[in-house]
Amino acid sequence: MRMDIAAVNALSYEDFVNIFGNVVEKCPIITAAVWSRRPFASLTALEASISDFIDALPESGKEGILRCHPDLAGRDLQSGTLTRESHEEQAGAGMDALNPAESSRMARLNEEYKERFEFPFVVCARMHDKANILRQLSERCRNGRVVERARGIEEVKKICCLRLQGLVLSDAPNKL
Amino acid sequence: MRMDIAAVNALSYEDFVNIFGNVVEKCPIITAAVWSRRPFASLTALEASISDFIDALPESGKEGILRCHPDLAGRDLQSGTLTRESHEEQAGAGMDALNPAESSRMARLNEEYKERFEFPFVVCARMHDKANILRQLSERCRNGRVVERARGIEEVKKICCLRLQGLVLSDAPNKL
Numbered sequence: 197m198r199m200d201i202a203a204v205n206a207l208s209y210e211d212f213v214n215i216f217g218n219v220v221e222k223c224p225i226i227t228a229a230v231w232s233r234r235p236f237a238s239l240t241a242l243e244a245s246i247s248d249f250i251d252a253l254p255e256s257g258k259e260g261i262l263r264c265h266p267d268l269a270g271r272d273l274q275s276g277t278l279t280r281e282s283h284e285e286q287a288g289a290g291m292d293a294l295n296p297a298e299s300s301r302m303a304r305l306n307e308e309y310k311e312r313f314e315f316p317f318v319v320c321a322r323m324h325d326k327a328n329i330l331r332q333l334s335e336r337c338r339n340g341r342v343v344e345r346a347r348g349i350e351e352v353k354k355i356c357c358l359r360l361q362g363l364v365l366s367d368a369p370n371k372l
Numbered sequence: 373m374r375m376d377i378a379a380v381n382a383l384s385y386e387d388f389v390n391i392f393g394n395v396v397e398k399c400p401i402i403t404a405a406v407w408s409r410r411p412f413a414s415l416t417a418l419e420a421s422i423s424d425f426i427d428a429l430p431e432s433g434k435e436g437i438l439r440c441h442p443d444l445a446g447r448d449l450q451s452g453t454l455t456r457e458s459h460e461e462q463a464g465a466g467m468d469a470l471n472p473a474e475s476s477r478m479a480r481l482n483e484e485y486k487e488r489f490e491f492p493f494v495v496c497a498r499m500h501d502k503a504n505i506l507r508q509l510s511e512r513c514r515n516g517r518v519v520e521r522a523r524g525i526e527e528v529k530k531i532c533c534l535r536l537q538g539l540v541l542s543d544a545p546n547k548l
Contacts (some may be wrong), residue, residue, distance in 0.1 A: 209439050209490060225399045229429075230437030232490075254428060260405030263385050314385060314408075 204242065205235040215312040218281055218354060219359040220246065222264040235298060243357055250349060262315035262348045267296055269302045270299045270328065281359055289321035298326065303335045312337060313344050320354035376541045380418065381411040395422065395535040396528060398440040414543040419533055426525060432493055438491035438524045444505060445470055445478045448475065457535055465497035465505060481509045488513060488542065489520050496530035 207215070208230045209363060217224035226325065230249055236242040266272040266282055269291040278286065294302060309317045317333050324332070336344060383391070385407045393400035406425055411419040426437065442448040444459055445467040454462065462468060470478060485493045493509050499507070512520060 212441060223401045224440050225401060225433065227436075228439035229432040231439065232432040232435050249430075249432070252430060254405075254425075256405040256408040256425070257401065260401040260403075260409050263389060263404035263407065264400050298380040310385075 198363060198365045199324060201236055201238055201242070201367075218236055218279055218362070219356045219363075220250070220261060221279065221282060221355070223225065223261055226250065226261075230332055234329060239360060239364045240367055243353075243360060244363075246336050246356055246360075247353055252351065258349050261316050261352055262345070264316055265316050265318045265352075267306045267310075267316050267319065268319070268333075269299065270306060285321040290326040291321065293330075296325065298330065302330060302333070305330070305337060309333065309337050311335070315345070315348065318348040318351045318355075320351050320358065322358055323354065329348065374539060374541045376413055377412055377418070377543075380540055391539060392536070394455055395460060395532045395539075396426070396437060397442075397455060397502065397531070399437055402437075415536060415540045416543055417541065418433065419529075419536060422532055423529055426529070431521065432526050434521055435491050437528055438521070439495055441492050441528075443482045443486075443492050444495070444497065445475065461497040461531070464522075465500060466502040467505075469496065470502065474506065478506060478509070481506070481513060485513050489517050491521070491524065494524040494527045494531075496527050497528065498534055504514045535536060 204212070209228060212231045213224050213228050216227045218227075220226045226249055227244060229275040230242070233245045234244065250258065253261075266278055268286060268289075272278045273286055274294060275282070291302075306317060317336065319329060319332060321329065336347065339347070380388075385404060388407045389400050392403045394403075396402045402422060402425055406418070406421040409421045412421065421458050426434065429437075442454055443464075444462060446452045449459070449462055449468060467478075482493060493512065495505055495508055497505065512523065515523070
């Protein structure tokens with residue numbers, strides 16, 4: 197049951213953080229900070245407030261956001277300790293149904309990526325299937341660190357937008 | 373079993389975030405960000421990195437940190453959903469053993485504080501007893517918002533330092 201933006205704007209900070217606290221994975225501080233910017237004119241305005249907050253962070257803060265993300269098809273998926281949102285997204289992309297060859301390739305590439313960049317590979321899993329994710333991971337391992345940090349943050353914002361769209365009605369509902 | 377700073381500096385970001393992710397309550401992004409600043413010369417240098425990161429946040433980000441904190445003697449204490457660290461600190465200050473009069477006074481003052489400032493009352497509980505906490509809460513309700521935001525962040529840093537000191541050996545161990 198999605199809320200309209202007026203209902204969002206009426207929330208106390210406690211309810212706002214309870215509902216939206218994980219739109220950026222494990223970073224409720226971001227949600228809690230943008231509550232200060234309410235009222236939001238629209239879902240788009242709420243998305244923009246989050247995006248602006250992220251952009252204003254120092255580079256170390258952006259790396260911090262990436263480091264709060266779990267590996268794809270990693271330890272947290274296997275041990276059942278993913279957040280609800282991450283679990284749904286990873287399962288939707290088939291990350292819980294890799295065959296042994298895919299699974300070991302994914303693990304190897306994740307480690308290579310983390311060794312190279314010192315943060316994990318982040319991709320908006322809901323926009324891709326498993327073959328596509330493996331190919332991107334392999335390709336992105338060859339980028340430079342600055343490019344990958346920016347690319348990871350772009351993906352964080354895509355994930356955030358999809359999570360928000362699951363919670364808030366879009367800006368242009370059909371009015372009959 | 374506390375680690376020395378060399379052991380801290382040897383941690384992967386994943387282990388670092390697992391161990392230190394809650395030194396600022398529910399803000400693992402801060403821990404994950406300052407990992408970029410390693411190696412740390414000492415525990416004091418690690419504390420300073422966290423403090424500097426917090427100081428560089430916009431005011432909304434500081435409010436975001438405060439809003440990630442639970443009420444003292446509030447809903448999370450009653451329902452058992454506090455973080456381990458918060459539970460120990462609140463219990464140590466007697467927040468789980470308020471008599472009915474204290475309990476209702478605390479609840480009323482917490483609501484008054486949140487209504488006035490739009491973030492919760494944050495105090496380093498381990499440095500105070502319950503009478504002292506109630507008195508401070510009552511007094512701080514009369515401050516201005518800018519003063520209280522800065523005061524709350526000071527308390528966040530005290531909490532952070534005590535949590536860190538429980539995990540990392542201090543800078544000047546006795547060398548015989």
